Amino acid sequence: MSDLKSFVAANGDRMLQELNDLLRIPSISTLPVNASDCRHAAEWVADQLRNLDCEVELLGSDTHPVVWAKGPEVPGKPVVLAYGHYDVQPPDPLDEWETPPFEPTVRDGNLYARGATDDKGQVFAIIKAFEAVSKGGKPPVNMRFLIEGQEEMGSGVLFDLLDERPELVEADAALVADTQYYAPGIPAIEVGLRGICYGEITVRTLKGDLHSGLYGGVAPNAHETLVHLLAKLKTEKGKINIPGLYEAVKRPAKAERDAWAKLPFKEREFMRDEVGAKALTGLTRYSVFERLWGLPTLEIHGIMGGFTGEGAKTVIPAEATAKVSLRLVPNQKAKTVEKQLIKTVKQLAPTYADVSFSFIHGADPVLVDIGAKPFDLIDQAFREVEGRGIVFTRSGGSIPVVAGLAKRGAPVLLAGLGLPDDRLHAPNEKIGVDQFLNGIRVYGRFFELMAE
Amino acid sequence: MSDLKSFVAANGDRMLQELNDLLRIPSISTLPVNASDCRHAAEWVADQLRNLDCEVELLGSDTHPVVWAKGPEVPGKPVVLAYGHYDVQPPDPLDEWETPPFEPTVRDGNLYARGATDDKGQVFAIIKAFEAVSKGGKPPVNMRFLIEGQEEMGSGVLFDLLDERPELVEADAALVADTQYYAPGIPAIEVGLRGICYGEITVRTLKGDLHSGLYGGVAPNAHETLVHLLAKLKTEKGKINIPGLYEAVKRPAKAERDAWAKLPFKEREFMRDEVGAKALTGLTRYSVFERLWGLPTLEIHGIMGGFTGEGAKTVIPAEATAKVSLRLVPNQKAKTVEKQLIKTVKQLAPTYADVSFSFIHGADPVLVDIGAKPFDLIDQAFREVEGRGIVFTRSGGSIPVVAGLAKRGAPVLLAGLGLPDDRLHAPNEKIGVDQFLNGIRVYGRFFELMAE
Secondary structure, eight states, rough: OOHHHHHHHHHHHHHHHHHHHHSSSSBBBBHHHHHHHHHHHHHHHHHHHHTTTTTEEEEOOSSEEEEEEEHHHHTTTTTEEEEEEEEOOEEEEEEESSTTTTSOEETTTTTEEETTTTTTHHHHHHHHHHHHHOOOOOSEEEEEEESSSSSTTTOHHHHHHHHOOOGGGGOOEEEEOOOSSSBBBBOOEEEEEEEEEEEEEEEEEEESOOOOHHHTTSSSOOOHHHHHHHHBBBBBTSSSSOGGGGGGGGOOOOHHHHHHHSSOOOOOHIIIIIIOOOSSOOTTSSSIIIIIIIOEEEEEEEEEEEEESSSSEEEEEEEEEEEEEEEETTTTHHHHHHHHHHHHHHHOOOOOOSSEEEEEEEEEOOEEOOOOHHHHHHHHHHHHSSSSOEEEEESSSSSSSHHHHHHHTTTTOOOOOTTTTSSSTSSSOOOEEHHHHHHHHHHHHHHHHHHO | HHHHHHHHHHHHHHHHHHHHHTTOOBBBBTTTGGHHHHHHHHHHHHHHHHHTTOEEEESSSSSSSSEEOOOOOOTTOOOOEEEEEEBBOOOOOOOGSSSSTTSSSEEEEEEEEETIIIIIIHHHHHHHHHHHHHHOOOOSSEEEEEEOGGGGTTTTTHHHHHHOOOGGOSSSSEOOOOOOOOOOTTTTEEEEEEEEEEEEEEEEEEOEEEHHHHTTSSSHHHHHHHHHHHHHHHTSOOOOOOOGGGGGGOOOHHHHHHHHHSSOHHHHIIIIIIIIIOOHHHHHHHHIIIIIIIEEEEEEEEEEEESSSSSSEEHHHHHHEEEHHHEEOOOHHHHHHHHHHHHHHHHHTTTTTTEEEEEEEEEOOOEEOHHHHHHHHHHHHHHHHHHHHEEEESSSSHHHHHHHHHHTOOOOEEEEOOOOTTTSSTTTOOOEEHHHHHHHHHHHHHHHHHHO
């Protein structure tokens, strides 16, 4: 314990500089123009792991490879698999960043950059923890790293890889550092993640755009049709109007909901300071935690088509496209929900409109079994570093591969370092410098405890 | 008459080449980046008029000046004012153009370019008609030109100018070439134009964009709020839900509606070939003509905000903006409608959302009195060239300055050269080469008849 503390104290600045090097690479996986940056980030991670005497393989893709690494063999010791990702979300809207997204900057104890918390900062903390406990080339456990480059676009390459080579993820514990504390000073294990079904709904009503003066009043407007369709797809009260959608939803057990109700939580402060809204919306007869963690949601992310330039253009748009996604909860299946959505969209569309749904990516929701011993050990590691143990929460977000890891049998520890105000996927994403440095100590201690 | 025919036969190719030079200038008035192109187009028009011995003034704006010109004095002859505009609409979506919008191209008897029919081709036909009848420097009438560069953005500069110097538009007839034939071979005078109220509705629900996994289910989504607001603002049946909006609407007289009912019109062909839709929508208990010419409409032109890039970004948008416009009919007033819209938008918005309306441009609707003699003369000119006289129609479009011209007393002749399939404001805008050349003969003959 004191070894780890002094290691971090002695090497903190150097490790932050290394993290900055990784954060400078704009490895945005959803944008084809950044494919070579994704490759660059993968190589950078691979080099880090090679320096720690790992055997490294870049697998599955030339542009967004899965970095798989195997630490030095330690006979008789357990196998620990660490999962994370080196890809990031697009940074727009750029003008809302106080400092540029790919120029990491420390302000007031936080490191700001796209990917700071999601997920470069977190996965790098595991790598540095492994460095900390590997002094002299003899780490306490048999380490495996699985660090992918498509988490933000659905992990397609990784799914295929796990189907082909399931042995890559055989382990006694899988540590996933892509989640957050419940609150500052209150570490959490997430026992559930929502799944996702993301795609585009496109409506076409005309062969081509028309002049709104000459044809306004008789020509069907694609945006108008889309707007009515979207308004029907989810009510103002937050109910999603997709027949059958809620039938598969398994409500969290009363014991779990009771535990959530005991978490320290001030709804007013959450609304005002964290969400930044004048009201919380959705299915308000359920608690905030149940709406976030235990119920599906449907969101519109953006609407394309027509004229969106500066000034005025009086056009009746022929085509309109909405980017939408559903978040899914146990026991919904992404494939089933996709089919339900397509069917509903076709039914809601007027006969004069051509409507289609184009699937982009998906992931099933996941619930992990928290009975295994590694849960006690990570709890102890947090206790030693943070002075308090974990609470069990869920997350409303999705980490596509977790369902696949859980299926293969290792206890999956969703034990991340983020904080609720880290603004992942949004402008001014950050990670607390202390969260990063303490995380190195927590993970290092966890490796030591696993070896005992 | 035969003089004009031989002039056009001898000079047609040269005049088309000159028109192409004007069409190559991307004088998009609504885009600030094209301000110098607008100035360029104004200078080009001014040079043309100076070559016809006109005194030319560029008025009201350095970047989008009104070109005002006075032809040689012809004592005892009437004053004819010609109105048109040299500015054009933005060309997007660019990928739907068969040939680039600012590289004029003739295919199958049509000249394709942005501005071909709206309005460079039409206003240039008047200039060339004046050239045709000005042989030897002695034109038949006292000619005035009023050619502006802000028609597509509301004519603000011109309005101010007319308030300051109303004498600029004193005339015995005002010829406006910015409209269309009823059908090929059937010239039309438009006796009514719809007005417009164009602006942006913006909804803000959050301080900043949020991650849809972490906050989806409780955070108000700006796009969702906007979608519900827009869906309420106009029903699927086409009724605009703005209290008081329809009260000012004066229905066209039965005689006018009866005349419309006698116009040759095949609704099925119109729907399929001209509109390019599977159904005509709107207030279907009114005729197509009444919906287009006699009733207001509300259109969504585009929706901004959130994520509209390639791929997937799981964001809850904090802000969403819709470009919208209303077309107005007698006796609605643009200013009143703007106030009604703002009030309604604020009432429809949920309390947790900040909603605003940002006005971009407007114009009152207009009805012209068709009793004056110049209407008979333009009818005769069309008879001589086209072999048939005019029909009286209206237009659903708006020409902001027409209300101002009509108010100042000269009979306003909305006698344009376009055809219904010219795709103004849309990709692949065109003008028929014969429409352009015949138009020169019609306008030239009209000047001769005015002088008799």
